[in-house]
Amino acid sequence: MSIKNPNFYLVIIGTEILNGRREDKHFKFVRDELLKRGWELTATFIINDNPSLIEKTFRLIKDDPKSVMFSFGGIGATPDDLTREIAAKVFRNSQMEENSKAKELIIEQFKEKAYPYRINMAKLPKNAKLLPNPVNKVPGFYLDERYFFVPGFPQMSHFMIKYALDKYYPKNSEKYRYTICVEASENDLMDIMKKIPKDVEFSSLPSIEEGQYKDVISIASYSNDEAKNWIEFFIKEVEKxxxxxxKGKNCI
Structure with a gap:
């Protein structure tokens, strides 16, 4: 069963991104796919292929009772592909099993070349379910309908992420957002900001243009009345x- 009011986490595993040998292709994609559906990312981690660091990152995310995670990379057959085993350790108390459907797909795709190495990609955390791969049929996998593990290749992984979102997290409630641009510094508006309730989404984005302080104030809520009432309150205080x-999101 999908998580209600989830917090979405993105984990990108790849030393080659951190040392500049490759550019990340996943952050913008996941962020935009979530936004299309009315969701937002809670956090993104780009980490190297260090088993201890991967485990600690997974455990940090697991500790959030509302977490939903998309993990990219490390589910292949080479010695540095460690994600399957670490996922089993963190989410399944190290229990793994050969997934019969994954094995069938790997053999169908690679025939005799599935052995002795590629077949190991069928060894997954216990009770894992599969994510379809339109490129070479070797599946990604997921656990508990909230922890999704995909390859680092965008051509494969992005399809899998869309599949997962469409199946389990297709659409959030609409969020209503109101924005104003004020010709003032954050310090000038601090006393107004403090009156906005903590449970109302609020942001302040300051800038200086040609010596003039400006501040973009944004207030959002899943209740249109709540968001509208608080931006109107802010405007009245600014006028005072x-x-x-x-007004407006393009007011800058």
Whole structure:
């Protein structure tokens, strides 16, 4: 069963990204796919192929009772592909099993060349379910309908992520957002900001243009009335202070 009000985490495993040999292709893709569906990322981790670091990252995410994780990389057959075993350790108390469907797909794709190495990709954490791979049929996998593990190749993994989202997290409730741009510094508006309730999404993005302080104030909520009422409150307070402002997300 999918998690209600989930916190989405992205884990990108790849020393080659951190040392500059490859550019990341996953962050923007996942962020945008979530936004299309009304979701947002909670955190993104780009880490090297260090078993201890991978395990600690997975455990950190597991500790969040509302976590949903997309992990990229490390599920292949080479010696540095460690994600399957670490996922089993963290999420299944190290229990692994040969997944019969994954084995069938690997043999179908590679025939006799499935042995002796590629067949190891069928050894997955216990009770793993599969994510389809349109490129070479070697599947990704997921656990508990919330922890998704895909290859590092965008051509394969991005299809799998869309499949997972469409199946388990297709659409969130609409979030209503109101934005104003105020010709003032954050310090000038601090006393107003403090009156916004902690459970209302609020952000302040300051800038300086030609010596003029500007601050983009954004207030959002799944309740349109709540978001609208608080931005109207903010506008009234700004007017009391005599600062100029413009409305709208393109007000900069």
């Amino acid at each position: 202070k005599g600062f100029k402002y413009k």
